[in-house]
Amino acid sequence: MAVKHPEPAPSIAPPDERPDKPEEACGVYAVLAPGQQVANLTYFGLYALQHRGQESAGIAVFDDDQQVRLHKDMGLVSQVFDQDVLERMPGHLAIGHNRYSTTGSSKVCNAQPVVLNTRLGPFALAHNGNLVNASQLREDLREIASELTSTTDSELIAFAVQRAVNRGLDWDPAIREAAGLCRGAFSLVIGTAGSLFALRDGHGIRPLVFGHLGEPGDGQWVVSSESCGLDIIGASFEDDVQPGEIIHYLQGEAEPRRSLWCDEPAKLCVFEMIYFARPDSRFFGESLYSYRVRIGKVLARETPVAADIVIGVPDSGIPAAIGYSQITGIPYADGLIKNRYVGRTFIQPTQAMREAGIRVKLNPLPDVLAGQRVVVIDDSIVRGTTSRKLVAALRDAGASEVHMRISSPAVTHPCFYGIDTDSQDHLIAARLTLEEITAHLGVDSLAYLSQEGMVEAAQANSSHFCTACFDGNYPIAMDDDVRSSKLMLEPAGIAASLR
Ligand code: SF4
Incomplete structure (x- = not known):
């Protein structure tokens, strides 16, 4: 007897079934904490940021051998990860991401973090926001067009970083150069084997905060889209990543290196305060x-x-x-x-229902x-x-x-x-x-x-x-x-x- 498989479902709901609320774009999270279970900490952080994106989740972890392990899939954080998966991700630095699609459809190839290799080793990037010059950036990066594996603007940012590194720049100037090619909203966390970077676009449209684990000066840092992601793991709030700021947390250094990569007027999305962000998150x-x-x-x-x-x-x-x-x-x-308990993957009732x-x-x-x-x-x-x-x-x-x-x-x-x-x-x-x-x-x-x-x-x-x-x-x-x-x-x- 022939078995008939159902047709694959469309990845974006048709117009009249799209959610009737503004939908958040993503949550980003990062932990640099040698000696801690960074994958587990990131899991909890993403869990606190689940409201910012329910389509896919991912974590990339760097270990002491400069290896990076990546696990990402469609679904809620609790569906994508279990204890077995997290135990297979030892390391000292983790980058995490929850996704709601705004550029690129909802499918696993568009899940983040994006992990790429460079002459300096691998890096992982997670992005919250949306570029408004993605077509131009894709054109600028046409030499790597065949390497693109997703349809997201986030992967374009990652390829811009990769290109700058492979042309000879170190991580910090390479990230600045890539950010300079981007126009739009981007709160980024980027991990390498020995460094964590946090960066906001010049207007700081999407939020990004950071704090520390343990005592100040322990050199254990957490970066999160919202402060509720710090609270859940007992991290202490330190400051916002400021609009136009890049922060470099270097493994082994007690204090992060903070500087502006561009200087523009702050323009935080007011809808974050009215609706998107969690009520227990702190702004101003x-x-x-x-x-x-x-x-x-x-x-x-x-x-x-x-x-x-x-x-x-x-x-x-x-x-x-x-x-x-x-x-x-x-x-x-x-x-x-x-x-x-109604997530985006929940099967919606028909109009008749x-x-x-x-x-x-x-x-x-x-x-x-x-x-x-x-x-x-x-x-x-x-x-x-x-x-x-x-x-x-x-x-x-x-x-x-x-x-x-x-x-x-x-x-x-x-x-x-x-x-x-x-x-x-x-x-x-x-x-x-x-x-x-x-x-x-x-x-x-x-x-x-x-x-x-x-x-x-x-x-x-x-x-x-x-x-x-x-x-x-x-x-x-x-x-x-x-x-x-x-x-x-x-x-x-x-x-x-x-x-
Ligand atoms: S306030 Fe600005 S960034 Fe926020 S939802 Fe409206 S247009 Fe977008």
Whole structure:
């Protein structure tokens, strides 16, 4: 009897099944700690950064014989690694990566770290962010085109480092030269047999922090996309890798060598603070939980409404809902329960199943909602499909009124710097007016946080943030092929009516 195998599934979901939230691009992690189980430590670090990418995970470990062992595969960190694998990766320096695809599709050849050989030995590179001149860089590197094994911009950065080393440069100048060829967002960790490098692009679009294991001066260093990756292994936070900075941690040296490789104005992605990064991660000296509560307070002052309860859409809407409640005096309640075990590889229900009532991620609590005028706080609206279903579910659960408050301004422009926000023609706020969105979602009222309020809540210099997905002011120019791939509606006149 012939056995028929199923057709391979497409690696990128079709447009109407793409996630209706901005999706984070990656998490990077590195440990330089002779005498420690660096693979295990990196495993835990990646586990803490799992929210930044759930498609693939990988770790490369350097041992004392200048050998590098690499293990990477599709899936969550806990699916890709087990104790047997980690025990087969002894060494003193590890580079780790969690991936969500923004350039290059979701398949194992695009998993990171990227490991390449050079005349100085092998190196491993992990990248968070997105280049906006990848085509140009590929053209610059055309002599190695036949060697490319992936479709990612990260591999291009690695080949630029390899070329510079093989032309005679040492690691530090080679990495600087490669970084100088890149335009866009890139937070990088790069490991060699005896050195760890951490580097951020000139604007510092994606975060990167570092800390130490043991006592200061022990020379045991950890670099992580977010500080929650330090906390999980008991590492002490030392500092951010600054925008435009390269830090060289040399094995055997007590202090890292810090210097700028370029000098540009800081433009941290404000969406990291609103939504992507974990609430226990610290930015500008405080947890994002505190920032998000403050956002809720500003939102309450800007957009008050008469209601009986405030609920947050788990997880990132909850701190803002608590802040909204604190200012208005409207009681906070848990009205939505989230299933936390739905990853990107989870088989999604069909449209028919959804219409039949399958709710995979969020389930409303009728005991809390019935007969209540509800303020529901969410962090953002991208395409509106999830919000619309959520509102219908709240009404099904008995809510008498549903007032939606969004703890960010309207998303009117796509991101090109490492966040998957879909193209502009899929962004509901780029196409419809506030009144039209209100009607489309079926809410009694809808209001967004103002851009001024978002920055006020950050208590930081407003010019230090990238806010392009709210105002179209892109801090880094994109190549035309990149720009035209997503900006379908420019100039976005309708977006102006939301401000
Ligand atoms: S465009 Fe938006 S999501 Fe992208 S980096 Fe800027 S603020 Fe962040």
